[in-house]
Amino acid sequence: MPIQIEQLSHTYMPGSALAYPALSDITLTINDGEFLGIIGHTGSGKSTMIQHLNGLLQPTGGRVLVDGLDTREKKLRKKIRSLVGMVFQYPEYQLFEETVAKDVAFGPKNMGLEENDIHERVFEALTLVGLPPERFAEQSPFELSGGEKRRAALAGILAMRPKYLVLDEPMAGLDPRGRAEILSLIESLRSTNGTGIVMVSHSMDDVAMYADRIAVLDCGGLFMEGAPEDVFSRGEELLKMGLALPQATRLVYALRARGVELEHNYYRMDELQSALIRRWNA
Amino acid sequence: MTANITLGQFLPGDSCVHRLDPRTKIMLMVLYIVIVFVVDTLWVFAVPCLLLVFMFIMARVPASYFFSSLKPMRWLLLFMFIINLFSTSGDTVLVQWWIVRITQEAVLRAVFFTLRLVLLIAGTSILTLTTSPIMLTDGLEKLMSPLRRIHFPAHELAMMMTIALRFIPTLMEETDRIQKAQMARGADFESGNIVQRAKSMIPILVPLFVSAFRRADELAMAMESRCYHGGEGRTRMRELHFHTGDLTASVLLCAVLAGIEILERLPL
Numbered sequence: 424m425p426i427q428i429e430q431l432s433h434t435y436m437p438g439s440a441l442a443y444p445a446l447s448d449i450t451l452t453i454n455d456g457e458f459l460g461i462i463g464h465t466g467s468g469k470s471t472m473i474q475h476l477n478g479l480l481q482p483t484g485g486r487v488l489v490d491g492l493d494t495r496e497k498k499l500r501k502k503i504r505s506l507v508g509m510v511f512q513y514p515e516y517q518l519f520e521e522t523v524a525k526d527v528a529f530g531p532k533n534m535g536l537e538e539n540d541i542h543e544r545v546f547e548a549l550t551l552v553g554l555p556p557e558r559f560a561e562q563s564p565f566e567l568s569g570g571e572k573r574r575a576a577l578a579g580i581l582a583m584r585p586k587y588l589v590l591d592e593p594m595a596g597l598d599p600r601g602r603a604e605i606l607s608l609i610e611s612l613r614s615t616n617g618t619g620i621v622m623v624s625h626s627m628d629d630v631a632m633y634a635d636r637i638a639v640l641d642c643g644g645l646f647m648e649g650a651p652e653d654v655f656s657r658g659e660e661l662l663k664m665g666l667a668l669p670q671a672t673r674l675v676y677a678l679r680a681r682g683v684e685l686e687h688n689y690y691r692m693d694e695l696q697s698a699l700i701r702r703w704n705a
Numbered sequence: 706m707t708a709n710i711t712l713g714q715f716l717p718g719d720s721c722v723h724r725l726d727p728r729t730k731i732m733l734m735v736l737y738i739v740i741v742f743v744v745d746t747l748w749v750f751a752v753p754c755l756l757l758v759f760m761f762i763m764a765r766v767p768a769s770y771f772f773s774s775l776k777p778m779r780w781l782l783l784f785m786f787i788i789n790l791f792s793t794s795g796d797t798v799l800v801q802w803w804i805v806r807i808t809q810e811a812v813l814r815a816v817f818f819t820l821r822l823v824l825l826i827a828g829t830s831i832l833t834l835t836t837s838p839i840m841l842t843d844g845l846e847k848l849m850s851p852l853r854r855i856h857f858p859a860h861e862l863a864m865m866m867t868i869a870l871r872f873i874p875t876l877m878e879e880t881d882r883i884q885k886a887q888m889a890r891g892a893d894f895e896s897g898n899i900v901q902r903a904k905s906m907i908p909i910l911v912p913l914f915v916s917a918f919r920r921a922d923e924l925a926m927a928m929e930s931r932c933y934h935g936g937e938g939r940t941r942m943r944e945l946h947f948h949t950g951d952l953t954a955s956v957l958l959c960a961v962l963a964g965i966e967i968l969e970r971l972p973l
Contacts, residue, residue, distance in 0.1 A: 432820045455804050474885065479885050479888060501891060501893075504888070504889055504890075504891055505891060508889070509886075509889035511882065511885070511889070514886065516882075516883065516886075516912055516915070516916055517883055517886040517890075517908075517912050518912065519885060519907065519908045519911035519915075520911075529890055529891075529892070529908065530886075530890040530891055533890060533891030533892055533893065534891055565915070579890060580889075582891065583890070583891070588709055602843060
């Protein structure tokens with residue numbers, strides 16, 4: 424079953440002089456095993472929206488159903504939070520335990536699992552993120568490097584075996600290698616476990632490369648939604664909103680301006696590359 | 706949760722009280738406290754009460770702020786009232802029931818002390834309502850600067866206060882973020898007994914402290930790289946100057962104090 428967002432609106436501090444409408448009338452469905460990319464510039468409501476997906480914020484209008492469970496119901500929230508794993512920006516700042524293993528065990532422990540089960544999940548999650556448990560389990564999380572900390576924090580979420588994984592800028596502040604590692608981890612989670620991914624990102628290239636569907640937020644509303652080729656074919660509008668375009672799309676535009684006609688609006692570098700090679704050989 | 710914390714509670718405005726020099730306001734607030742403590746007879750409290758109303762009007766602070774300034778102290782006020790009501794001995798018994806004994810003297814005393822506390826709290830809130838935290842620390846620094854002769858770190862103290870004030874919203878935001886992140890991992894801060902609740906704070910406090918230390922380190926580095934070296938020979942962007950309003954306000958409060966002294970000595 425999917426996550427259904429129905430006419431979701433959210434106003435911060437409603438009824439006060441500081442009331443601030445952050446989201447208005449958003450309807451969107453996130454299907455099982457789907458990779459949804461969310462883009463929008465700063466202040467467009469991305470972070471507010473994803474916090475509704477596991478009931479950290481409650482809608483001030485409309486509703487959010489996770490596998491049919493309404494986030495407005497307090498009793499269901501614990502269940503919802505174990506279904507929807509949430510990785511905030513800079514998740515390494517949430518590490519607090521003495522050892523990496525204990526920190527990763529925090530989530531499963533809160534779910535009320537058995538000791539054996541927790542141990543198994545910790546082991547599995549650490550292996551998955553590329554921190555071999557035999558080396559890292561007993562280390563203090565504060566002794567790890569930046570990239571390792573991020574992966575340890577990610578393991579803390581994965582150990583809950585969420586059905587959906589929501590990530591807010593998971594690659595922010597990482598070097599190219601760290602970015603690639605996190606991205607391939609996310610991609611393999613989806614392909615092997617069928618985990619649904621919702622990723623907020625400023626990197627159009629990453630979204631273009633991995634997402635099945637893209638939602639564009641602007642000023643708290645859903646501006647457009649669709650497959651990457653549809654979204655990026657409306658490049659002009661994205662640029663007007665202050666968003667960038669993927670490198671491949673920019674290159675297509677530049678080539679067109681110089682009279683090189685291409686049959687598609689490419690948005691992935693690898694596809695553009697092979698198209699250009701084909702053209703060259705023809 | 707960030708909404709209900711009004712530390713500093715500064716209310717921006719352009720009244721004549723807002724425009725007073727922060728040094729004057731701090732000194733006058735001390736004088737006001739003296740005035741409230743000098744009053745010894747219940748009916749003389751009318752004078753500081755009128756003064757308080759006058760201050761609220763001059764500062765153009767809505768009356769609702771009077772109550773909201775008392776709100777955090779309501780339990781203390783109630784406690785003070787009750788303690789005085791039951792612990793004061795006297796002769797004119799009003800109520801006598803079982804071990805409860807309330808005398809007229811006790812009622813007067815309870816009203817007296819509660820009123821004194823109310824005047825203190827509401828009056829001092831005028832200072833924080835009309836003075837921005839930055840002005841307040843500037844004023845304090847200036848007032849404390851003569852103490853530098855005896856190696857009292859006036860500038861450093863004021864700088865620390867400014868930094869502390871500056872970081873309150875930042876750390877509040879940080880707390881909110883960490884709390885949400887841990888809630889997403891199933892942490893529960895709302896149920897359980899007091900020990901369990903205290904324990905559930907650890908996942909918030911540890912990351913918060915770690916980040917506070919990191920921020921402190923970064924800030925120190927940033928200040929040093931901009932050649933900050935303490936208060937020695939440092940000039941200010943906002944210079945403080947006394948105006949005629951400061952003189953008027955000072956004279957007024959001194960007159961009130963003198964008036965109260967006279968009233969207290971009247972044979973009434």
